[in-house]
Amino acid sequence: MCRQRRLVWLDAGHDLEHSERFEMTVLHDILRRPRLPLRMRVLVALGCLLLTVAVVPRLVCGRHAALYFERDLATQDALARSVAASVRAQRGRQFYHTGTARFDGQSAIATYQMTILGLGQVILAHPEKRDDYLPAIRTAADRLVDPATLDYAADVYGTHGVVQMAPGAGHAYLGYINLALGMLRQIDPDTRHAALHDRLTDELARRLFNSPTGMIETYPGETWPPDVAAVAGSIGLHARATGTDRQAELDRWAERFASCALDATGYLIQRIRSGTCEPLDAPRGSGTAVASYFLGFAHPALSRRLYEGLVAQGERSLLGFGAVREYASGHQGAGDVNAGFVVFGVSVGATGFALGAAMTHGDRAFFTELFRTAHLFGVPSQAGETRTYAAGGALGNALLLAMLTARTL
Amino acid sequence: MTPALRRVAVCAAVIVVTALAHESLVARIASTDPVAELLSGQSIATFQNAAALGLLRAFLMLLAPGWVLYSLLLLGHGYCVHRQAKARPPSS
Numbered sequence: 019m020c021r022q023r024r025l026v027w028l029d030a031g032h033d034l035e036h037s038e039r040f041e042m043t044v045l046h047d048i049l050r051r052p053r054l055p056l057r058m059r060v061l062v063a064l065g066c067l068l069l070t071v072a073v074v075p076r077l078v079c080g081r082h083a084a085l086y087f088e089r090d091l092a093t094q095d096a097l098a099r100s101v102a103a104s105v106r107a108q109r110g111r112q113f114y115h116t117g118t119a120r121f122d123g124q125s126a127i128a129t130y131q132m133t134i135l136g137l138g139q140v141i142l143a144h145p146e147k148r149d150d151y152l153p154a155i156r157t158a159a160d161r162l163v164d165p166a167t168l169d170y171a172a173d174v175y176g177t178h179g180v181v182q183m184a185p186g187a188g189h190a191y192l193g194y195i196n197l198a199l200g201m202l203r204q205i206d207p208d209t210r211h212a213a214l215h216d217r218l219t220d221e222l223a224r225r226l227f228n229s230p231t232g233m234i235e236t237y238p239g240e241t242w243p244p245d246v247a248a249v250a251g252s253i254g255l256h257a258r259a260t261g262t263d264r265q266a267e268l269d270r271w272a273e274r275f276a277s278c279a280l281d282a283t284g285y286l287i288q289r290i291r292s293g294t295c296e297p298l299d300a301p302r303g304s305g306t307a308v309a310s311y312f313l314g315f316a317h318p319a320l321s322r323r324l325y326e327g328l329v330a331q332g333e334r335s336l337l338g339f340g341a342v343r344e345y346a347s348g349h350q351g352a353g354d355v356n357a358g359f360v361v362f363g364v365s366v367g368a369t370g371f372a373l374g375a376a377m378t379h380g381d382r383a384f385f386t387e388l389f390r391t392a393h394l395f396g397v398p399s400q401a402g403e404t405r406t407y408a409a410g411g412a413l414g415n416a417l418l419l420a421m422l423t424a425r426t427l
Numbered sequence: 428m429t430p431a432l433r434r435v436a437v438c439a440a441v442i443v444v445t446a447l448a449h450e451s452l453v454a455r456i457a458s459t460d461p462v463a464e465l466l467s468g469q470s471i472a473t474f475q476n477a478a479a480l481g482l483l484r485a486f487l488m489l490l491a492p493g494w495v496l497y498s499l500l501l502l503g504h505g506y507c508v509h510r511q512a513k514a515r516p517p518s519s
Binding site: 054058061063067068069070073074075078079113114115118159227335393397399401406409410411412413414 | 454504
């Protein structure tokens, strides 16, 4: 069209005095007409897509990672507020009502435990927040030690462990409760649960340190090494809170525990046959990661060993987003309630708990990659000064708070 | 409005609308407990919300930045062509 108009103009004998008008017509046609060939435009579009996919998501999802890693108060506070409010607003003892007493009770125990650990870690990093969060911690602790919260334990043992522990009965689920009480004891030494904390620790320590395999049962016939790690962590945290020295006992126990439950891949076996070291489940990332976090309170060397196995065996990364595989090499499975969703071999549980393990061992690079994934799938929602991870619910947010505020060894 | 400018405007409008829809959906999900809904049997609604949210986030994080960059590049290219044509002496 441009060429035709030009030719008509010149053929008509118009001279240079009209060149300005001609030029504007030409320019107008230039701007209107696409200049790049289609193939070139497709290549440019693809290049733009690849460049932005490689850069933008990791920048958007990772922008708070450094703040969490450096324990920025405002960043921790935003999530801590929502978790504390969730616990205070909870009317009943349990958050979920599936009709399965075991799951309902255990999920409540986990929510309260992680709430106490997370808020406690915030207070340890920022003591000026003690008055803000101690009420929520006390509320969580009261419900944690209430036998009715996990009545499944009383069903299978006859009595709940906080009431009485029969000789020989494992009650390793108490590790979760006792670990939270240890955190409470650290920031509130005069807590009314101090006597219970001392009694549970003594009972659990006696069982753990006298076990030839280093294992005790969670429920009759069920031995789960990650639960045993919680028990050991609680004993270590009690020692720290009360000034007791249990290092020699923990060292001897750590050797037995590792030889019994640590797989050659470096992953922790998820479940073993009671009284033996025979595996009943695969070496799993979710159990390894949470055990590494728990053992940070009791035995840093064993915690480190688990973490190194977790990274060597399970670290996965794509475009700056990290995740952890659930099953060790040579093993497969569909996951379970501990692992959460398992997609392309990586699991929600292993990835989430690995956040805490990475913080515990000061691994900024891996923490940042894992955080990006948590941010992407957790869907953070900011309302004023409060942040919630919309996809997590009460349990997910409490877990994230504990993992994102973990203390570095 | 030139095609390039129109492309940028459409791109911006679509991204703004998508972002608003995303924030609205996130606020709705955050006001409930998706885990509780999933466990209480409301899995269809939960998965619908998750699918919608996933699509919106995928667009905003993966496609939208590339679209913006592509539109701006074409706009810039058009502007350069305009400058070159303007600087070219009129031919006789």
